[in-house]
Amino acid sequence: MKKIGLLFGIEQTFAQSVIDCINNRNISNVTAGSLKVGALGIADEIKYNVIFDRVSNEVPFYRSILKLAAMNGTMVVNSPFTDCMDDKFILNSFISNLGINVPKTVVLPSKEHPPGTNSDTMRNLEYPIDWDKVFYYVGFPSYIKPNHRNSFQSIEYDEYYRCFVVGDAAKVMFYNPDKPLNQRYISGEWLINTDIENKILSSAFKISEALNLDFNVIDFAVRDSEIFAVELFNPMVNSEYDILHNENFNWLVDKTADLLIAKASEKKKSKEITAISDLFRVNESKPSLIQKPSGKKPGRPKAK
Numbered sequence: 001m002k003k004i005g006l007l008f009g010i011e012q013t014f015a016q017s018v019i020d021c022i023n024n025r026n027i028s029n030v031t032a033g034s035l036k037v038g039a040l041g042i043a044d045e046i047k048y049n050v051i052f053d054r055v056s057n058e059v060p061f062y063r064s065i066l067k068l069a070a071m072n073g074t075m076v077v078n079s080p081f082t083d084c085m086d087d088k089f090i091l092n093s094f095i096s097n098l099g100i101n102v103p104k105t106v107v108l109p110s111k112e113h114p115p116g117t118n119s120d121t122m123r124n125l126e127y128p129i130d131w132d133k134v135f136y137y138v139g140f141p142s143y144i145k146p147n148h149r150n151s152f153q154s155i156e157y158d159e160y161y162r163c164f165v166v167g168d169a170a171k172v173m174f175y176n177p178d179k180p181l182n183q184r185y186i187s188g189e190w191l192i193n194t195d196i197e198n199k200i201l202s203s204a205f206k207i208s209e210a211l212n213l214d215f216n217v218i219d220f221a222v223r224d225s226e227i228f229a230v231e232l233f234n235p236m237v238n239s240e241y242d243i244l245h246n247e248n249f250n251w252l253v254d255k256t257a258d259l260l261i262a263k264a265s266e267k268k269k270s271k272e273i274t275a276i277s278d279l280f281r282v283n284e285s286k287p288s289l290i291q292k293p294s295g296k297k298p299g300r301p302k303a304k
Contacts, residue, residue: 002264005048007062009055014239014253018052021168021257028265037065044068050075052215052256057236075263077214080237085211085233087148088147098210100203101228103155103232104138105146157221157229161192162237163204164252165216167259171247173201177217182242199227207232215260 004022017035022032035051046069050207051078058060066080085091096102109125135142143155162175162185166167171210174190207229208216218262219231241249 002030002049004030004032004046004050004052004260004264006032007035007055007066011238011240013241014249015052015054017241017249018255018256018260020221021132021134021253022261025257025261026240027261031261037062040065040068042068043070046074046075049259050077050298052077052260054236056080057160065203075266077260077263078216079212082211082233083211088145094210095207095232096230098206100206101226101230102232103230106134106138108144108290130215139172157219157223158225159196159222160194161222163200163218163220164253164255165204165218167262168215169255169258169303170195170201170204171248171251171255172204177219181238185244185248193289196222196225196227203227203229212261215256223259254287 002236006019007014011131019032019034022030035048037046040046046065048069051066051069051074053062053066056066061079066076070076070080085207087104092102108129109122113119113122140209141156146249160175160177161172163172172188172192176186203220204216204218207218208214211233213235215235217231217234217237218229219234221228222228239252244252
């Protein structure tokens, strides 16, 4: 029997609906349920074929459990060895090299000393910051946001979309980040330019494949008919029924069930981990750097 375990926290309707969807298909050798774990030793096994992770980003204990499971051959969606993807600056640089537009981004030192440090710790830091150089590059308007964890900051855009990528399926959803949470998604009441939709889908698949993610959510802003990927890694996005609503929610549940069943049915096991470096595989082939056009004036395009 192939066992699929779902690891989730306060999110109730999505995870349970995925469990019910899998079990209601009555596949003879596949069963799904809520994952239960306690204290484990380093040689213990977690007896699941596939684990779908919805909460380990908030619970370090769960993240360690999932890493142990992955090292012992369990397929974890997504891989628990993705800690470096929390670095927005590095993600933007990586995705830009794939030829996908991202906002012009500069990483800045924190205003205050990190805990346990003082001015001597920062002796290698240039001071003062060359703000003229920074703003010449990013242009105006400019926004400051944390480099770690998802934290939406208002940006100027004509249209805004959120794209869910689940295995080989993807869906573009109209999304208004300025609305209350339960009013941000609209389904069945909006039209998207076909060319814009195709560009978003193509970019979303390329990003998720490059990051080796089976389940991911990416935000895209459209400005002057040009798309920008503004949030690249958000697999734990809130996916409750009251937020996504009927059409989007049912699509996501169905495609997630498809993905997990396919993972459980795969004959080949996860890639063998034999060295520490194997834990941090992102992509088997490095993307070729895209040459940036010369002569173009730096700065973001002006709003209409």
